[in-house]
Amino acid sequence: MKNYFLYNSIVFLFITSFQIISSQNNEIKLSITDSIYSETLNESKNIWVQLPENYNPESNEMYPVVYLLDGFSLRNNLETVYNNYLGHYLPDMILIGVSNSKNRMRDLTTSQIKMRRGAEMNKATGGADKFTQFIEKELIPYVDSKFHTTPYRTLIGHSYGGLFTVNILINHAHLFNNYIAIDPSLDWDNQKLLKQAKTKLSTESFKGKSLFVSLAAEQLHMWNEKVTIDNIMEDTSEFSLFGRSIIEFSNFAAAQKQNGLNFSWKVYPEDLHGTVPLPSMMDGMVFLFNWFQFKNPPKYNNPETSVEELEKLLNEQEKIYTENFGYAFPPMIEELFIGYGYMNMQMGDNKKAKLFFEKGVKYYPNSPNSYESMADYYESLEEYDKALKYANKAFEISGSDYHKERIETFKAKN
Structure with missing residues (x-):
């Protein structure tokens, strides 16, 4: 056992020294902030790009890509997970963060609604199809043309971004291999996407696709703290529909063994909607790349x-x-x-x-x-x-x- 830890320590020291030397000799800009004008959306979208430490534009090495919705607000979460698990759990990848600070609700929601939780909606909604066109026809081709990418892609979204992520899997599965839907708003429009997902998950093949879903369970009812993960499905109020929708979707998806979807979900009893992205990305990325973990x-x-x-x-x-x-x-x-x-x-x-x-x-x-x-x-x-x-x-x-x-x-x- 002592020898095992000794050898591990030596490998770590050599890798650390190698990375320091590499970074000193590397003049390539690895962190990039950019903007893309979208003809589809008729507006510009800001993005950031984080390239692997060993990225060399002169080489032929290609990298999988992770796309993160709400990328500027969630960047630290993704980079923390990626940097911590790189090597043994995760491959070198290109990380892309997409800003949704402008027209977020419009771009990430899957249908138009006029009312939500008893209040009138005063923002544009239901633009997910156009935002999907932007990703497929403009963003992905732009990234692929500028960087050494492979077609192996992962999409991560939180809240409305999680709703959008599930929609991409259900209706545009060819775009990504992996999906992480963090506390997704599957209650949207009286569970319209959830109902559609049930039909497709039970009748179509999702072989080669992986999905991780998370639920923040610290506050499952907006006004009633007595509603917990143990009794939430007994509540019928609109204010618990968010959590009930995620549970209903996840239980159904887990039962559809015939469709080939690699699926997992997890409840985070100590987390709120705003704190759940970090642990969800950690568990989600480890699950999605479980096969990548170094053997023996x-x-x-x-x-x-x-x-x-x-x-x-x-x-x-x-x-x-x-x-x-x-x-x-x-x-x-x-x-x-x-x-x-x-x-x-x-x-x-x-x-x-x-x-x-x-x-x-x-x-x-x-x-x-x-x-x-x-x-x-x-x-x-x-x-x-x-x-x-x-x-x-x-x-x-x-x-x-x-x-x-x-x-x-x-x-x-x-």
């Missing part, structure tokens, strides 16, 4: 695991990723290949170190970091001619002074 990490850390067994594990991991993404995908992120390589080099196991470093070059051929690690490997063996070869390759890609200095160092030792 102790075997990679165990010094007794053979090179042949490591090869087999990597091949199996690659197969899982490729089947779920629908396209070829590396069995590890680059940082892990390099981290495990340095760990084994530190432990004196050169065969394993070489395996991980070579895999890094194989799967990330356009990254200077993989070639740099190979140079370090051969330097440790005092094979400076080979070290020079990989240092030259790293410099060809990066053009950095650091790699230029490494070339001169190896030339002097040859």
Whole structure:
């Protein structure tokens, strides 16, 4: 057990050092704020883009994309979850936040209504179809044209955004693979979408799609605190319809095993509508990418695991990723290949170190970091001619002074 934690610590230290070096050498702007004029909506929509730390516009590496509605107000929640679970639970992805501060109710609601909870509506409603057209015909093509994206997409929405997210799954499922509907307003228009969803979920196929739904249960009735998760379905007032609608939808969706939808939902008894996004994104993203979670990490850390067994594990991991993404995908992120390589080099196991470093070059051929690690490997063996070869390759890609200095160092030792 002590060895397990020792090796984990070494991998973590090497990955941390690698990320610091990479960020120092990386002059690419990873956080971008932009605006798109929509012909469909006849107005501009602000977006933000967060690119992966290893993003390189000159490489051929492609990334899945997460789209977050109400993106500016919920950005910290998504980035906290993503940064915390990146690597073992989540792949490198491009995060996109879409502003809904202007015409939010119009864009995210699925039908027009005049009254809601006994009050007259004085805002435009029912514009979800047009907002969907904006996403499909303008936003996604814009993002795909500017960044290295794959067609594997996730959509996250809260409240009205959750209503919109469920609507996309039910009526436009081709747009996204994954959906997180956080405390969705499924009571909208006397449960109109809920009723439609029941019909479609029971008759259509949703194979290859995943949905996570959450319910904040701290306050399930606007005026009556005696209404709880245990008795809410007995209440018939309009003021508990919000919670009852989510429960009704979730219970029905969970029962439709024949449609192929990968579905889960969770009640958060300690959370309010405004606090539930963070835990929902955490549990939702882990659920959606459950298949991505790294298999058998102790075997990679165990010094007794053979090179042949490591090869087999990597091949199996690659197969899982490729089947779920629908396209070829590396069995590890680059940082892990390099981290495990340095760990084994530190432990004196050169065969394993070489395996991980070579895999890094194989799967990330356009990254200077993989070639740099190979140079370090051969330097440790005092094979400076080979070290020079990989240092030259790293410099060809990066053009950095650091790699230029490494070339001169190896030339002097040859």
